[in-house]
Amino acid sequence: MIIAGSPGSGKSTYAREIRRENDIIIDFDELRKAISGKSHEDIKDFELINNMRKTAYRYIKEGKTKSRFIVLSTEAEEKKLNYLAEYLNADIYVMPTTQEQAKEFVKKR
Template identity: 25%
Template structure:
């Protein structure tokens, strides 16, 4: 007796094949079933006790603060999204507290990376504050893998070999030349995850130049004057030129800046 057969399409042609032969349609059905199970597992995870406990632990570890900007947290985020790395979904090293705004920007960047390959969604962070307020530490603790950090004081120091906060005015011109070129190039690019611009006080030209092209975060390290002086003295970075900087700082306008304590 001939084997029962079934009608299927092979290379677009209707063809009769033995009933037990596995076809592409069978494979698709199995794939969809497996995917459905994964989807249930995915949604179930976010309601599991394991996740709620871990979420509370990270909230405590991160002191209730967004790990990007230091504002109050709104959620616990998977640094590598759980959809991309399911095995790391409960790894504390892959978890961080974020505020809604930083999470929105991160998600947008991830979306752009997935959908447009190498293109990035770049944000610009202007970080201001008194000498000794912790600007560089703040940035180093938050920078992503592919970031650009412009730090005026660090450049001055490395180009002159002078102690920190002392200036060579001829070198200053070179640094500003580089800064202006850098801004011009950044206008038309999405090259980095983040650009960090570290300055004592804000440069008003920055917003005008970059805001039509990029999202800009304004951050002010709001450390009190005495703490800054104590830190600088402790690190042997305090010198008399700083008195002028401290005085000028008090007359600057930080109206549109988010105040951060570090």
């Protein structure tokens, strides 16, 4: 499953709400912060994160585990999102939050 939406749209919260016991949530923004302490806007570690993303996607595609994967994505381009969903054989859920609502949520963090 892919949960798509702008930063602050509630992707992480929704993923935690629908998570089942053996689900694996993949959030590359959180991974970047954990590795480098940098936000989504600072892409100095882009190559590392991009390689991790590719490795994770290959792992999901190969079906080496019975766990359900929930991938959080800020990808806004529908064509790219659909390509990823097809590649991973995944459903897409787009957060209904508007960009204005997401910006307000981020300000409150």
